[in-house]
Amino acid sequence: MTAAVKIPSSSKAARETLLSRAAKVPPAYFVFVILLVTLWLTRPQMININVMGTFIRQVAPLGILVLGQLLVMRVRSIDLSGAGVVLIINYVISSGILGDANAGLLVIVALAIGVSLGLVNGLLIGKRRASAVLVTLAVNTILVGVVQFLASGKPPGNVPDAFGDVYNVKYLSLPSPVIFWIVLTGVMAVFLSRFVFGRHVSSVGENPVAAHFSGVPVERTVIIAHTIAGLMAGIAGLVQTSSLGVGSIRFGADLPLEAVAATILGGVVFGRGDGGVWGPFFGVLSFALLFVVMTSFGVPDAGKLIARGLIIMLAATYYGLRTNS
Amino acid sequence: MIVTFRRLLTGQDSRQGLWFLPLTIGCLGFLWLLIGVDGFRNPQNLLNLITQAIPLLLVGLGQMLVILVGGLDLSVGSVVSLTTAILALDAPGYVLLPTVFLVAGLIGLINGLAITRLNVHPIIATLSMQIILRGITLILLPTAGGVIPEIVKQSVSGRLSVLWLAAAVFVGWKLIHGSRFGLHLFAIGGGVAADRQDTASKYGVADRRNVVLAYVLCSTFAAVAGVFLAGRIVSGDPNVGLLLEIDSITAVAIGGTQLTGGVGSLHGTIIGVVMMTLLANGMNLGNVSAFVQTIIKGSILLVIVALQSRKKIGL
Amino acid sequence: MEPLIRMSNISKAFDSNVALDDVSLELASGSVHALVGENGAGKSTLMKILAGVVQPDGGSIHRNGKAVHMRTPKEALEYGVSTVFQELSLLPNLSIAENMYLGKEPVTKLGRVDCATMESLTANAIAELGLDLDPTTLVSELSIAERQFVEIAHGITADADVVILDEPTAALNAADVETLNRHIRSLRDRGKAIVYISHRMEEIFEICDTVSVLKDGRNVDSCPLSEVTQQSLIAMMVGRDINDLFPNKSVGTGESVLTIKDFQVSPEAEPLELSVHKGEIVGLAGLEGQGQRELLRSLVGQHQPHAGSVTINSTSLPIPVPQTGGIRLLQSMGVGFVPEDRKDEGLFLELPIGFNTSIGLHSSKSELSWAQGHHKTVAETMSSMAVKAPSADSLVSSLSGGNQQKVLLGRYLASEVEILLIEEPTRGVDVGAKAEIYQLLRDFTDSGGAIIVLSRETIELIGLCDRLCVVHDNTIVSEMPAAEATEHKILDAALGTQTSAA
Structure with missing residues (x-):
């Protein structure tokens, strides 16, 4: 009887797991290494912590936004409202709408805005079961409209100095936003791997029906994921605003798309979290490097757009074909 | 009789979805605009209304085809912009026009094949296409301008736009309600909505081929809209299609088309487009700021999406 | 004389599970051929092979003496084999007529779908089945029985020589069945070969002329129906040894941990009662689709029962149990639900x-x-x-x-958990693992747990359980200690031949 249930010989099984593990390495790592080598060969003077730090500092808001995006994509949802959230937080901080509020209060208000918008997204998507793409697109449209209306189409004003001061601090020649981003990524990694919520996320992503039958609160998991994504968008808005130093009503429209792109590049697709938290982290770094490489080769903005689109398409195809077979 | 009426009011047990209610609201809005807003009655404004509606109608018709099979095309706006950019290249119309449609067909083909053959999610496939096309458009035409072929300009001038409208409605009707293709789109979407993806193919419906065709037609419709817009604004504009993805989805959804697939109608989409156009026109006449208009459009989409309940959570 | 269809030495295995082993079947023109056997005997698999849905691992199919290969349902249809499957596959958003002609719609000269022709043909087809339905009605508006009829109409209008009816009457009432029978006879008289799969004995004797019995994926016998009686037919379907696969039965039963009272699975169903005690394994037996699955799923909110009360460890359960939170609620009360799929x-x-x-x-x-x-x-x-x-x-x-x-x-x-609700504990599991699973379940109850188990395999229920409840027509029609149960007895009750399940 035991012969009938015997598993394949262990060496074959080992080879299979090795292969399937290799296939699970997020494309972001390859892209990152290729770009780094390219840069090292062509512009060695750029490989320098000060130069790189400046470039990487610019993608810190994107990297923080990605932390939320990867969470919602792992529960088979999506959040395209990041641009609107970042924009409205920039407005609140730079317009002086809250009078002489101190920086601490502004931070709290910004985070509260992010969390509540994320909660609204989550309730509509998780409870109402509305389409995530359209809900978050609509919320984004509304937020952009609200900011433009409040600002009457003009840039609102200046950001309190405290934000810029914190933004420009460096520890061990690493800019503070980069350190903050890395720490936040680490926190998210621990949160997902060591807390029950992470298990819920994995189960809902892998098989929502089985998750339901295992007693996982599927709706609540989706709602929490969106709420955290809102919080991340709020933090991203703070960092972005600090970096700009002024109010603006036209920036970041592509942030959610870039976040989706970096997430997919980092090995996280709808329902699957093979790349973990660090895969998308390197996805964002790859985008930063790509920007550096293309700029140093004199590629115009249009070319950068095309490259970005192609990378998303190729990364998605890579995963699409894998799940197909 | 009572059953029919209830069906009209709720849109339930009907393949055409909830179109009667938006029609009623649209008519009331129209009446209100006629009576209450001064500039609206002006014949010139009414003609403007038609020319304003045509691009959205064309894009909406294409969008509807892919929504019927349970998909979504987020690249239509970029196709519109790209089309105007191509038309603004300094070349004769008989070269540019075929190029435009060839390019649009190719875009749709890539979208469709990526979705059906490479198993890429429609949102990701068309989103990345949107980004790529925006890049290509910016290379061809960094800022608005350029010269549009004479033939394009002439074909959209004045009353000729009514012909475009008639043609769009006829082709839309033929595709959606007047052909096997249309019926098969409903069948495929019905299977997708019922979570039985392969049902239509069990009956011998070539589902993958029809889905690809729907995406090709969707891009082609967007290209036609681009040609029309280029003719109207007499130049190319890399940003002209910017919000058309969302606007077209909103218009289609207002008309009762279910975003899960398999339910919808041509007249519903027309109603949706007319409502969106009336709204924009009325608000323009009432000097409502463009920003508030954006807010209102977004809110409408949000309400409609929230009203369409589904079984699945997420995308 | 060469039969219309000859299936010879057909074999098929799913993973390690043998579904069909060297099975042969001959279908003659102008005859209604009953295919009978217990759940999982291989009837459906055999018919799916004939319909091109499933490919056999071995064996051959001949049509009028010529070897044929059916790789897809469409190819099978081209060879004149049309199927009405158990599971409904109509598209809810299309009308009756559109469903009937999907994929083969008549077209007018202008390329439009010829609705008029399609609708009049459909109207005729469903009128022949004695149905008064507008062909333009959407399928989503039809009752289950009406949908079943549309499926049947779809299957038999296909102008096929062979019509497979897989449990066509599952959702039909007596009058509907009579209409269907009339139609089957007329098909037979027109020289078609009809395969009729049903669990209802009286129907088989009413309409069929030949019968083939399958058991555990093998042929048992094939003979004219006039040569058998209901009892001898049942005897052919059952009759296996209960081997040492199964653990010992429970010695005694403790206090009641789960009590179901006045429970109606559906509005028409007779109320049922059931209680499960500590240390006990209770089995729900019955033929497929009789409501045992709905009964079990009602307890965790995955089916909406009509009425009833349920008490678990003297805490009463809200009925209906909420759909989204049901599983978690039951989990918090110490009840686990093991789904079949x-x-x-x-x-x-x-x-x-x-x-x-x-x-x-x-x-x-x-x-x-x-x-x-x-x-x-x-x-x-x-x-x-x-x-x-x-x-x-x-x-x-x-x-x-x-x-x-x-x-x-x-x-x-x-x-x-203290109580387990299990659907099909050993589906697709080989024999060795089965024995281990049975022992584990028994260990669970021996240490104070209680189990309700549902299975298509009667023999498994007899061997594993302490007490059996036979479900027929959405209610429990018979209850017996497993030690006294036999396959024969259970099948008798499950077929509704002994007890009238009004």
Whole structure:
């Protein structure tokens, strides 16, 4: 009887797991290494912590936004409202709408805005079961409209100095936003791997029906994921605003798309979290490097757009074909 | 009789979805605009209304085809912009026009094949296409301008736009309600909505081929809209299609088309487009700021999406 | 004379499970051929092979003496084989006429779908079946019985020589059945070969002229129906030895832990009562689709029952149990539900064994609590269940069916529930693993647990359970101690031949 249930010989099984593990390495790592080598060969003077730090500092808001995006994509949802959230937080901080509020209060208000918008997204998507793409697109449209209306189409004003001061601090020649981003990524990694919520996320992503039958609160998991994504968008808005130093009503429209792109590049697709938290982290770094490489080769903005689109398409195809077979 | 009426009011047990209610609201809005807003009655404004509606109608018709099979095309706006950019290249119309449609067909083909053959999610496939096309458009035409072929300009001038409208409605009707293709789109979407993806193919419906065709037609419709817009604004504009993805989805959804697939109608989409156009026109006449208009459009989409309940959570 | 269709030496296995072993079947023109056998005897698989849905591993099919290959349902249709399947496959958003002619719509000269022709042809077809329905009605508006009729109409208008009817009467009432029978006779008189699969004995004797019996994927006999009686037919379908696969029965029963009273699965169903005691395994027997699945799923909110009251450990359950929170509610009361479809509803195939086992412990915890590895529990469960895998990190998708099933059961056993509701404990599991699973379930009840189990395999229920309830027509028609039960007795009750299930 035991012969009938015997598993394949262990060496074959080992080879299979090795292969399937290799296939699970997020494309972001390859892209990152290729770009780094390219840069090292062509512009060695750029490989320098000060130069790189400046470039990487610019993608810190994107990297923080990605932390939320990867969470919602792992529960088979999506959040395209990041641009609107970042924009409205920039407005609140730079317009002086809250009078002489101190920086601490502004931070709290910004985070509260992010969390509540994320909660609204989550309730509509998780409870109402509305389409995530359209809900978050609509919320984004509304937020952009609200900011433009409040600002009457003009840039609102200046950001309190405290934000810029914190933004420009460096520890061990690493800019503070980069350190903050890395720490936040680490926190998210621990949160997902060591807390029950992470298990819920994995189960809902892998098989929502089985998750339901295992007693996982599927709706609540989706709602929490969106709420955290809102919080991340709020933090991203703070960092972005600090970096700009002024109010603006036209920036970041592509942030959610870039976040989706970096997430997919980092090995996280709808329902699957093979790349973990660090895969998308390197996805964002790859985008930063790509920007550096293309700029140093004199590629115009249009070319950068095309490259970005192609990378998303190729990364998605890579995963699409894998799940197909 | 009572059953029919209830069906009209709720849109339930009907393949055409909830179109009667938006029609009623649209008519009331129209009446209100006629009576209450001064500039609206002006014949010139009414003609403007038609020319304003045509691009959205064309894009909406294409969008509807892919929504019927349970998909979504987020690249239509970029196709519109790209089309105007191509038309603004300094070349004769008989070269540019075929190029435009060839390019649009190719875009749709890539979208469709990526979705059906490479198993890429429609949102990701068309989103990345949107980004790529925006890049290509910016290379061809960094800022608005350029010269549009004479033939394009002439074909959209004045009353000729009514012909475009008639043609769009006829082709839309033929595709959606007047052909096997249309019926098969409903069948495929019905299977997708019922979570039985392969049902239509069990009956011998070539589902993958029809889905690809729907995406090709969707891009082609967007290209036609681009040609029309280029003719109207007499130049190319890399940003002209910017919000058309969302606007077209909103218009289609207002008309009762279910975003899960398999339910919808041509007249519903027309109603949706007319409502969106009336709204924009009325608000323009009432000097409502463009920003508030954006807010209102977004809110409408949000309400409609929230009203369409589904079984699945997420995308 | 050469029969119309001859299927010879057909074999088919799914994974390690043999569904058909060297089965042959001959269908003659102008005859109604009954195909009978217990659940899982291989009837449906055999017919799916004839309909081109499933490809056989071995054997051949001849039509009028010529070998044919049916690779798709469409090809089978081209060879004149049309099927009305058990599961409904109509599209709810299309009209009756559109469903009937989907994929082969008549077209006008202008390329439009010729609705007029399609609708009048459909109207005729459904009128022939004695139905008064507007062909333009959407399928979503039809009752289950009406949909079934549309499926039948779809199958028999296909102008085929062979018509397969797989449980066509499951959703029909007596008058409908009579209409259908009339139609089957007229098909027969026109020289068609009809295969009729049904669990209702009286129908088989009413309409069929030949019968083939399958058991465990093998031929038992094929003969004119006039040569058999209901009793001899049932005797052919059953009759296996209960071997030493099964553990000992329970010695005594403790206090009642789950009580169901005045329970109506559907509005028309007779109320039923059921109570389960500590240390006991109660089996729900019956033929497929008689409501046993709905009964079990009602308890965890996955089916909306009509009425009733349920008490678990003297706490009463709200009826209907909420759909979204039902599983969690029951979990908090110490009840685990093991779904039948382990691939779609049970397991996370692309996640490790450890995850699949411990999720039952994690799911009831708050999101912000520390996710313990539960390595010890997982290791203990794996060893006590004898899960054969390299390590707890192996993906579940790499395991055999039996081991997957053990992982699934292990999840619920590890999460320390007191009552288990199990659908099909050994579906797609080989014999060796079956015995191990039975022993595990018995160990669970011996240590104070209680189990309700539902299975298509009567022999499994007899061997495993202490008490059996036979479900027919959405209610319990018979209850017996498993020790006294025989396959014959159960089938008798399940067919509704003995007890009238008004």
